[in-house]
Amino acid sequence: xxxxxxxxVNGISLGSIYxxxxxxYTMVYGIIKLINFAHGDVYMIGAFVGFAAITYGKMxxxxxxxxxxxxxxxxxxxIEKVAYxxxxxxxxxxxxxxxxxxxxxxxxxxxxxxGAEVRSYPKVLTEKAFHLGSVVINMQQIYIxxxxxxxxxxxxxxxxxxxxxxxxxxxxxxxxxAQLMGIKVDSTISYTFAIGSAFAGAAGVLVGIYYNSIDxxxxxxxxxxxxxxxxxxxxxxxxxxxxxxxxIGTMETFVSGYGNSMYRDAAVFLFLIVILIIKPSxxxxxxxxxxx
Amino acid sequence: MPLLSIEKVTKSFGGLTAVSNVSMHLNxxxxxxxxxxxxAGKTTLFNLLTGVYEPTSGSIKLQLEEEKNPRxxxxxxxxxxxxxxxxxxxxxxxxxxxxTVLDNVRIAMHQNIQYQLPSAFLHFNKYHKExxxxxxxxxxxxxxxxxxHKKNELAKNLPYGEQRHLEIARALATKPVILLxxxxxxxxxxxxxxxxxxxxxxxxxxxxxxxxLIEHDMSLVMKICERIYVLDYGMLIASGKPAEIRANKxxxxxxxxxxxxxx
Amino acid sequence: MTSxxxxxxxxxxxxILLTFVLVQVLMSVGFITSFxxxxxxxxxxxxxxxxxxxxxxxxxxxxxxxxxxxxSIGAYVCALIVMRFDSVAGFLxxxxxxxxxxxIVGILIGIPTLRLKGDYLAIATLGMAEIIxxxxxxxxxxxxxxxxxxxxxxxxxxxxxxxxxLTIVLINNFIRSSHGxxxxxxxxDEIAAESxxxxxxxxxxxxxxxxxxxxxIAGALYASYFYFIKPNxxxxxxxxxxxVIVVLGGMxxxxxxxxxxxxxxxxxxxxxSFTAVxxxxxxxxxxxxxxxxxxxxxxxxxxxxxxKFRRKxxxxx
Numbered sequence: 100x101x102x103x104x105x106x107x108v109n110g111i112s113l114g115s116i117y118x119x120x121x122x123x124y125t126m127v128y129g130i131i132k133l134i135n136f137a138h139g140d141v142y143m144i145g146a147f148v149g150f151a152a153i154t155y156g157k158m159x160x161x162x163x164x165x166x167x168x169x170x171x172x173x174x175x176x177x178i179e180k181v182a183y184x185x186x187x188x189x190x191x192x193x194x195x196x197x198x199x200x201x202x203x204x205x206x207x208x209x210x211x212x213x214g215a216e217v218r219s220y221p222k223v224l225t226e227k228a229f230h231l232g233s234v235v236i237n238m239q240q241i242y243i244x245x246x247x248x249x250x251x252x253x254x255x256x257x258x259x260x261x262x263x264x265x266x267x268x269x270x271x272x273x274x275x276x277a278q279l280m281g282i283k284v285d286s287t288i289s290y291t292f293a294i295g296s297a298f299a300g301a302a303g304v305l306v307g308i309y310y311n312s313i314d315x316x317x318x319x320x321x322x323x324x325x326x327x328x329x330x331x332x333x334x335x336x337x338x339x340x341x342x343x344x345x346x347i348g349t350m351e352t353f354v355s356g357y358g359n360s361m362y363r364d365a366a367v368f369l370f371l372i373v374i375l376i377i378k379p380s381x382x383x384x385x386x387x388x389x390x391x
Numbered sequence: 392m393p394l395l396s397i398e399k400v401t402k403s404f405g406g407l408t409a410v411s412n413v414s415m416h417l418n419x420x421x422x423x424x425x426x427x428x429x430x431a432g433k434t435t436l437f438n439l440l441t442g443v444y445e446p447t448s449g450s451i452k453l454q455l456e457e458e459k460n461p462r463x464x465x466x467x468x469x470x471x472x473x474x475x476x477x478x479x480x481x482x483x484x485x486x487x488x489x490x491t492v493l494d495n496v497r498i499a500m501h502q503n504i505q506y507q508l509p510s511a512f513l514h515f516n517k518y519h520k521e522x523x524x525x526x527x528x529x530x531x532x533x534x535x536x537x538x539x540h541k542k543n544e545l546a547k548n549l550p551y552g553e554q555r556h557l558e559i560a561r562a563l564a565t566k567p568v569i570l571l572x573x574x575x576x577x578x579x580x581x582x583x584x585x586x587x588x589x590x591x592x593x594x595x596x597x598x599x600x601x602x603x604l605i606e607h608d609m610s611l612v613m614k615i616c617e618r619i620y621v622l623d624y625g626m627l628i629a630s631g632k633p634a635e636i637r638a639n640k641x642x643x644x645x646x647x648x649x650x651x652x653x654x
Numbered sequence: 655m656t657s658x659x660x661x662x663x664x665x666x667x668x669x670i671l672l673t674f675v676l677v678q679v680l681m682s683v684g685f686i687t688s689f690x691x692x693x694x695x696x697x698x699x700x701x702x703x704x705x706x707x708x709x710x711x712x713x714x715x716x717x718x719x720x721x722x723x724x725x726s727i728g729a730y731v732c733a734l735i736v737m738r739f740d741s742v743a744g745f746l747x748x749x750x751x752x753x754x755x756x757x758i759v760g761i762l763i764g765i766p767t768l769r770l771k772g773d774y775l776a777i778a779t780l781g782m783a784e785i786i787x788x789x790x791x792x793x794x795x796x797x798x799x800x801x802x803x804x805x806x807x808x809x810x811x812x813x814x815x816x817x818x819x820l821t822i823v824l825i826n827n828f829i830r831s832s833h834g835x836x837x838x839x840x841x842x843d844e845i846a847a848e849s850x851x852x853x854x855x856x857x858x859x860x861x862x863x864x865x866x867x868x869x870x871i872a873g874a875l876y877a878s879y880f881y882f883i884k885p886n887x888x889x890x891x892x893x894x895x896x897x898v899i900v901v902l903g904g905m906x907x908x909x910x911x912x913x914x915x916x917x918x919x920x921x922x923x924x925x926x927s928f929t930a931v932x933x934x935x936x937x938x939x940x941x942x943x944x945x946x947x948x949x950x951x952x953x954x955x956x957x958x959x960x961x962k963f964r965r966k967x968x969x970x971x
Contacts, residue, residue, distance in 0.1 A: 186944060192773070193948045197944040203940070204938065365789070376770075443845065497832070514827050565851050
């Protein structure tokens with residue numbers, strides 16, 4: 100039972116991180132129907148920016164988090180403008196291939212500058228841990244979960260209470276109609292990328308702190324898993340991404356804890372394929388069919 | 392027994408009933424029209440007949456002359472429906488745009504091809520024989536629609552009217568018993584429509600076809616169809632000879648209603 | 655026209671033999687060194703991989719990100735066989751078994767996943783390839799992450815060339831058959847294809863199985879050329895490598911895949927010691943091609959179209 104609770108605790112902290120990344124996937128997909136493959140790499144860049152801010156800028160946790168989020172927001176917008184915007188009217192496969200290209204580009208440009216080796220993250224949080232019976236909750240986990248919750252509340256506020264949020268929802272339903280209603284589609288898409296990327300940046304810093312190591316290829320797997328989370332929750336749905344993130348995180352810690360940690364990644368992908376086949380629209384997604 | 396019997400077919404999408412309790416039949420050799428205002432469920436009915444959708448309830452039966460028992464078409468996959476002898480065109484033209492005119496027709500002939508995978512890989516003599524036959528047959532079909540000289544052009548480069556014709560040629564290439572035409576005259580000018588009318592009549596005789604036709608152009612339907620069914624809000628509101636339909640009060644209401652709401 | 659020995663076929667055969675002899679001679683006089691030979695092997699293996707992926711992605715329109723997974727199955731199966739039966743016969747049996755094993759897995763994976771469309775299919779195939787990799791990482795017989803080493807080398811210029819030619823001829827023939835046209839119709843418009851009597855699921859799985867078959871052969875040749883294989887050789891990045899070739903050459907052009915495989919292998923050889931630069935280059939190729947020439951270098955054109963064009967002109971004159 101205690102091991103079970105411990106896995107739940109670990110799962111929730113890992114899952115919060117996946118949820119933060121998944122939000123970016125889901126928002127971008129919702130608005131331009133693109134699997135932004137490069138999203139995992141934006142998260143990697145967030146981790147490196149946070150690393151630099153703490154190590155060289157001597158910043159604390161929150162300032163570093165903020166710097167990482169802002170940098171990633173800018174990078175996200177630039178990626179959209181340079182690589183995706185010219186392809187807005189081409190096939191989805193062309194857009195997906197471009198996204199893969201951007202992803203490789205970010206990974207290896209980073210590798211070119213910082214090298215391929217794994218770095219250990221500086222310690223910015225106290226090492227304190229709380230014991231509830233034999234269940235251990237450490238300070239990092241509390242920070243991760245609280246930061247994630249705060250950001251998600253912020254996102255809900257943006258999407259449902261602000262003008263930008265309303266524009267985002269309108270564009271995701273029908274970009275042409277939104278344009279006719281006087282919504283600036285281009286800047287709405289930019290906002291979406293900015294917010295999604297900022298969240299990925301935050302997740303990067305949190306992961307750096309949680310796993311204590313970063314490298315230029317660190318974004319690939321968590322990126323894919325966050326995508327799985329987004330699909331599971333129903334791609335395009337914000338609450339879905341949160342539920343999906345937590346589910347994938349918990350599933351992963353349980354497979355590692357009770358089964359074989361080597362099969363952790365395979366389990367996530369198997370899960371993805373099963374969802375795609377049984378319910379491709381995900382938990383909270385809408386079903387669409389092609390008109391004949 | 393009629394060739395095709397549609398018995399109490401209903402199709403609902405979630406809460407919306409697109410086709411409700413519709414019964415129709417086609418006799419062998421008939422040319423029947425299906426009309427109704429926009430959104431009346433005509434294309435949905437076509438999609439039910441051709442296996443794109445599965446009926447929520449009801450049955451669709453095909454009674455071929457040479458067979459003892461009728462075949463149930465409801466719930467079959469589209470390619471199996473085509474194999475049993477129904478072919479269709481699409482309202483919004485779905486040609487293989489980036490392929491040649493000839494390939495468009497040859498693809499539709501695949502189900503009658505007489506060679507197997509090994510020949511496909513190794514191009515045995517059987518392959519060459521069959522491919523020659525295929526090409527000949529395809530060209531003969533294209534000739535009917537005056538498209539033979541354009542056989543190597545890409546379908547997307549044909550003018551609109553010829554694309555509509557190519558769609559019919561492609562449907563015929565599947566060797567159908569029943570041909571379903573979804574607004575074949577849409578977007579055509581009066582001369583083109585007139586020539587299409589003649590072609591449809593001629594095809595029915597030449598290929599021994601039974602034709603069901605969805606059409607907005609009332610003059611075309613009234614001119615060539617022997618019987619007409621009228622759908623409105625997914626329900627069958629009238630059926631009969633053109634003259635009867637023209638005088639039917641409910642039909643007039645349905646169409647006038649549409650015009651009023653359009654204004 | 656029903657004879658196999660047409661003028662055109664004889665000409666092609668002559669070119670094929672000439673290329674073989676030319677390279678063989680250049681190798682024996684030492685103009686092509688053993689260093690060059692590695693590039694040559696890469697080119698051959700990549701041609702097989704790219705042409706087979708092109709059948710799935712370019713011609714049938716099913717976007718797969720897991721081609722390296724099938725390659726890895728071929729590599730392991732052939733390696734395990736040839737390590738036990740160290741002979742040319744063992745090697746050939748290994749290749750056959752590799753191809754069949756990859757085909758079977760391809761069919762098993764294809765049936766459920768090919769119902770998905772576009773980007774969802776891409777992710778599912780990526781996931782499947784990752785699962786295959788994880789399985790190889792954990793199996794005892796494949797020696798886990800360390801991989802298999804000391805695989806006897808039987809792959810040489812003759813075998814590589816033979817299988818390259820076989821792959822190109824067979825896939826090219828297939829595409830030019832009624833079955834191949836059925837596959838292409840799926841890429842063009844799946845709903846119209848179904849309405850024209852094409853069992854789309856069957857042909858998607860067929861294309862996928864054929865693609866896997868040849869990917870398995872490529873893997874087998876790889877294993878018996880490079881002595882050493884490990885699961886991470888066949889990861890996501892290898893699938894991307896193959897995709898870059900297909901995209902650059904043109905989705906739907908076999909000639910394009912061949913040219914792109916040669917070009918990219920040469921570029922990689924020059925950038926061999928700069929992994930990051932090579933990958934940045936690949937990344938830029940993908941993005942730039944998609945933005946400025948999404949149909950790739952050749953689009954859907956083939957080298958044979960060139961002859962057709964000339965013939966048409968002659969007739970006009």
